[in-house]
Each structure stands twice: as C-alpha cells, then as structure tokens.
Amino acid sequence: MKIQALAPRLYAPLLAVHLTLLVAEPAHVLTWSYVLVLAVLGFTLVLAVRRVRLSVAHNRPLWAMLLAALLSQATAFALLFADSLANPEGTLVAFDPTFYFCVSSLLLTLAAAYEPVAPAYRWAGAVDAVLATLIALMFYGLVRTLVAGAQAHPDNARSLMWMFDGMALFVAMFATLRLLGTRRRDERRFYVVLSAFAWIELLAPAAHNRFILSSESYVPELLLSLPFALVGLMMSRRRDDWLRGYRPSPRMRHFAGAVSPFVLSVALCLLAFGYLRTQPGMAVVALIAGTASYALRASLLLGRHLASEDELKRLHQDLRRAALRDDLTQLLNRRGFYRVFDHEWERARRQRTPLAVAMVDIDSFKAFNDTYGHLAGDQCLASVARALAGEADAMPGVTLARAGGEEFVVLMVGHAPSAAGAALERLRQRVEALRILHVRGVAGFVTVSAGIASTTLSAYADAESMLSAADAALYEAKRAGRNQVAWAAAPNTKAMS
Template structure:
C-alpha cells in the first residue's frame, strides 16, 4: 500500500484521539496531549526521513535541514512531556522550550537560504545563513530577558506571544520569497512543502497561544498537531510537482531576490532596537552588522553582474565574428561582405572615390570535386582562400570574402583602374603558385579567373548593378580561356542574355 494512501489513516486516528483526550480531560491531560503530539510528530519525522532518502542529491541538504528542524521540535516536546509528568498543570518549572523553538525557526531559515547552484548563490546563501544565526541568537537572548524580568505579567505574556508571531512571520515570509524565485521543479517540490509548513507553524501556534491566554480549556492544544499533519500529508505526495506550470517571471525574480537580503538586514536592525535601552554595545554592533552585511551582499551581486556583463559582451563579439566568417576558409562570408560593402559604398559615394568589386572563381572546380572527392575539394578551397587572404593582406583597403561555393568576392576601395588590375593579377598568380594538381584544369593545375567592375567607370548609383557587372566580367574571363582577369564592358550583358544577373550566374556557372 502506498504511503500516500495510508498517511491520512494514521493522522486521522491520532488527531481524533487527541481531541477526545482534550475534551474528556482525564488525569494528567497535558501529559496525554504531549504524548499524542509526539506520536504525530514522530510519524511526520519518519515521512521526512523517507523523503530525504528519495530526494535528488543536490537537494538533500535542504531536506536534511527540515528533518533536523523536526528533530529539534521532537526534543522540545519530549522535554515538555517530561515536565508535564512533574508538573501536571504545565507550569514549565523544569523546562523552558524557548531555545528549541528559536532553534527550529533558525533551521527553517537556513533551509530557505540553501542554494547549491552557482558561486554567487553559495556566497549570498552563506551570508544569509550567518545573518539568520545572529538574528536567532539575538531573538533568543531578548526573549529570555523579557521572560526573566516579568514571568507572571499577562502583558509580558502577550508581548512574548507577539514576539513568537513575529519570528514565525519572518520565517514564513523568507520561505515565501524563496519559493517565488524557484525555477527548478525538484526545488519547487521542497520549497512548496517548506512554504506550507512555515505558514502552518505561524498560524496554528498563534491561534493556540491566543486561546491559551483567553481560556482555561485544553481543547486549543489540538492546534499543536496541525502543522505536523499538514507537513506529513504533503510529504506523502513524493512525486507530485506543486505548481507544475509556474515559471517565475524575470521581473518577479529580481524583485523577490532584492527583498530577501533587505528582510534579513531589517530584522537584525529591529532586534537591535530592542537592545538599545539595555545593551548599547550589542545594539550598535547589530545595526552595523545589518548595514555591512547588506552592503557586502549588494557588492557581491554588483560584482557578479559586472562579470556576467563582460562575459556576455565577449560572447556577443564572438557570435558577431562567427556570424560573418566562413568556418572552412576563415574568410568573411557573404553576410560580412555585404556589411563591409554597404559601409564602403556609402563612403565612396560621399567622397566621390572609386569602389572596385571583383568576382573570382576557381576554374573547373566541379570537375576537381568529381575527380578527387569533396574532402580534397574542401582542402583545395582552404588552400586557395589562404593564398588570397595572405596576398590581399599586403594591400590596404582590399577585402576578400567567400561569396559562395568556389566563388570569392574582392572589394577594393580607392584604387584606380591600373592598381586594381595589378592587385587582381597578383591574387590570381597566388592561386596558380600553389601548384595544386588538377588533371582537368588549365595547365593541369588549379587556377582562378576574375571579373572586375568599378563604380567610377559605369556611374553606378546602386550596389546591385555593380555586382552584376563584376559577375558578367567573370563570365568573360571564363570565355577567354580561364586563368585570367577581365574588366566589365558595356556589351557583356548583351552578349550573355539571361546570365547577367548575379543570382542566375551562381546557379549556371560551372
């Protein structure tokens, strides 16, 4: 039988028996009451241990904190039971549970501060845990002082009750903020359980304490069971993902994450105010610690975000470079070529300087691939690209790009007719100088042809006609026998009808 189905069958008889004892009020009713609370708590402790056993590895410290909190409460109720056996009226002569309840609140807060992911979260979690320890110690010492000064005063009892309520509200609020910013499903399981338990630990004891102060009935003792019943029922649903569709929005996570350190520092400063009239050194120390801890945490967050910003900026630059470069050849790709072309075109139009474009193609490259294979073709492309890049690097304002397949685009800014042709001839000769064997190529070697067009010679007002002119000139170089350079002439497009478009030429040229 699944534990999910028989957990209620254990809790219902225990709660019913507890209620009967409180209504009937037998001899030593408090002893019977604490014994039944202990039975409920021990069963919840077993369920929590079972849940810890089945939890994922990185969440086990958080579940262990919850288990430890239950162990502390078990110790508290064991001592309450022993005290009730000596003092049937529950006067707490032999035992004061204040320390254990404060320790329980501390452990629940530590469970909420735990974060296994990321160095920033670990550092901020360590700071939060240290603050939680200081808060718990100061709260306990302040509470002990109030109890010691006026243990029988009803006003003091109400003040102590409100202090416990404030501590429980602090824990519940802190856990709520942690639940709000949780994204992982396995962590959301834990923080939902912790959320419900922390609010139950606030509401039911608060109701219990108010009934105790206003009534002499033992029935309100039933509220001591209910937080453990709520926790146990939730623990029995081991595979349930609470709020399965919940995903915190970035703005919500930022706001909640910013409030968390403020709550801790504010709680510490408020406790410091309680020490002002009795121990000025502790009060001033707590105030300073609250401010310093908040400042350190903010500094850590700012430093972390600055480091992330630098990392993202570097990644952005890398992606930009990757987006405009060809992996095989290392040259800029067509996208990068058009980006540079638009920039240089605008500059050339503004300064009335010449912009020259050349389209360059490896001769008979399809035959090379068919003869030697595509891997050899890739090696050939890489070698030709390296030669073109090295040669172009000798001249300022010359850019070589892989335009597509075995075709390259060359951009020359500010060169006249003779200089541009000289550079293209040097690029062509650098390919020929590689001496890559090609049985079906010109001179039985890998060679390249190029077609050139200049903005000044055709009075172009747009980029596309200039590119088409360079492509038409490349066709002229192919017709002239390959391994040569040709300039665009006005009658080239007419001699090649239907092939003067650059898009068409890429599909038809071999």
C-alpha cells in the same frame, strides 16, 4: 500500501485519539498529549527522510534543512514531555524547549535563503546564513530574558507570545517571498511545502497560546499536532508540481531577489533595538552587522552582475563575428561582405573615390571534387583562401570574402583600374604558385579565374549591379580559357592613367 494512501490513514486516527484524550482529560493529560504530538511528529520525520532521499541532488540540502527543523521541534517537544512528568499541570514555558524552537525557526529561515547556484550567489547565501543565525541568537537572548522574569512580571507571558508570533510571521513571509520568486518546478515544490508549514506554524501555535491563556480546556493542545500532520500529508503526495499555473514574472523574480536580503537586514536591526537599553554595545554591533552585511551582499551581487554583463558582451561580439565569418575559410561570408560593400559603396559615392570589386572562382572545382573527394575539396578551398588572404592582407584597402561554394569576392577601395587589375593579377598568381595538383585543371594545377568591375570605368546604379557586372566578367574569363582576369568594361588609356 503506498505512502500516499498510508499517510491520511495514519494521521487521522492519531489526531482522533489526541482529541478524545484532550476532551476526556484523564490524569497526566499533558504527558499523554505530548506523546501523541511526538507520534504525529515521528511519522512526519519519516516522510521528511523519505523526501530527502527522493529529491534531486541540488534540492537535497533544502529538504535536509526542513528535516533538521522538524528534528529540532521534536527535541523541544521531548523536553516538554519530560517537563510534564515533573509538572503535570504544565509550566508557562521551559528554557531548553525555547532554544530548540528558535533553532527550528533559524533552519526554516536558512532554507528560505539557500541558493544552490553560482559561486557568487553561494557567497551571498553564506552572508544570509550569518544574518539568519544572528537573528535567531538575538531573538533567543530576548526570549531568555523574558522567561527569566516571567514569574516576577506576568505580562512577560503575553510579550513572549507576541515575540514568537513575530518570529513565525517573519519566517512565513520570508518563505512566501522566496516561493513567489522561484521559477524552477522542483524548487517550487519545496517552497510550497515550506511556506505552508511556516504559515501553519504561525497560526496554530498563536491560536493555541491565546486559548491556553483564556481557557482551562486542554482541547487547544490539538493545535500542536496539526502543523506536523498537514506538512506530512503534503510531503507524502506524489504531485510533481504545486501551483502549476503560476509562473513568476521577471519583475516578481527581481523583486523577490532584491527584497530578501533587505528583509534579513531589517529584522536584525529591529532586534538590535531590543538590546539598546540593557546591552547597548551588542545593539550597536548588531546594527552595524545588519547594514554592513546588506552592503557586502549587494557588492557581491553587483560584481557578479558586472562580470555577467561583460561575459554577455563578449559572447555577443563572438556571435556577431561568427555570423559574419565563414567556418571553413575564416573569411568574411556573404553577409559580412555585403555589410562592408554597402558601407564602402555609399562612401565612395559621397567622396567620389574609385571603387573596384572582383569575383574570383576556382577553375573546374567540380571536377576536382569528383576526382579527389569532397574532403580534399574542402582542404583545397581552405588553402586557396589562406593564399588569397595572405596576399590581400598586404594590400591596403583590400577586403576578401567567400561568396559561397568555390567563389570569392574582392573589394578594393581607393584603387584605380590599373592598381585594381594589378592587385587581382597578384592574387591569381598567388593561387597558381600553390601548385595544388589538379589533373583535370588548367596546366595540371589548381587555378582561379576572375572578373572585375570598377566605378572609374562604368557608372553603376547600385552596388548590386556592380557586383553583377563583375560576375558577368568572371564568366567571360571562364569562356576565354580560365586562369585569367577579365574586365566588365574594357579599360581606356585615359581612365587608367
């Protein structure tokens, strides 16, 4: 039988037997009641072990802490069972069981604070763990003081009850806060179980404690078994996701992440006030620890956020550079060139400075690819690009980009037609000097042709029309025999002087 179907069939008879026993009130009824509580809790432990084994690796510590909390409660009830053998009528509260109930609350708080992510957050989680441990220890110290004076001061019983209610409420609210800020589906499954268990652990024992103070009936003892049965039923379910319709908003996630450490620090500071009269030194230390730990945690997270912000800026810059660069040649791509060209066009128009642009194309490149293959073609493109870039870098005001395919574009800022023509001729000669074998090319080597346009020689309506003029001049150079430079408009002596 599958565990999902077995769980209700096992819990129902155990709870029914427990209720019948409490109604009948046989001899040693408390002893038998604790036996049935331990039986219910024992099966819940089996389900918790199964859940630890089936959970994904990064969630395993969460389920393991819940399992440890259940084991701590099992230890407490085992001690209560031993106490009932010697005291059949029951005692107000035993010392050792109280310690293990506190340990259980500590483990539930640690589960709610656990963050299995980046190192900085793990350090913050370690600070939270220290806070939770201090809270549990100080709470236990106050409980121990009340238990020691319970016989002399009967009102201590009610104070003790309210203290346990307060601790349970703290755990329940902390677990719920973590649930509201969780967006991973597998983690949400755990925090739904943790929150449900924490709230049941608040309500059922609170009702039990009030009933036993106002009634002689043993029926309220059934409330001790109910939390373990209900959480066991939840762990036996095969549902992949709980609260499927819920997705935390960014505001809720930020709120939950910001408030969680604050809640722990405030809880520790509030407990410190309980020691001001009896142990003022410890109270001061706890107050300092509460405030200092919050500051330390905030500093750790602030440092992490600043580092993340710097990393995001660097990645953004890298992405921007990648978006404007050609992968093969590492030159500016068409998009990057247009950004520079549009800016320089507007500046040249305002300041009336000369501007020249040239289109450069590798001659007979399709024939090169057909002869030597596309891999050799890419190597040829990369070699030509390096040669052109090496020459262009030595010229002030010259920007080189890959326009696409085997075409390149050269922008020359502040160059008069004569200087622009000379610069472009040096680029052409630099490629010719590579002597890249091309049996179907001009003179048996890879060469380039170029067309150039200048604002000094002709008036252009916009940058696009100027680039089109240079492209038309490139085709003139191709028709004239390749491996040469052609002008979009014939330079005159006056303009070039």
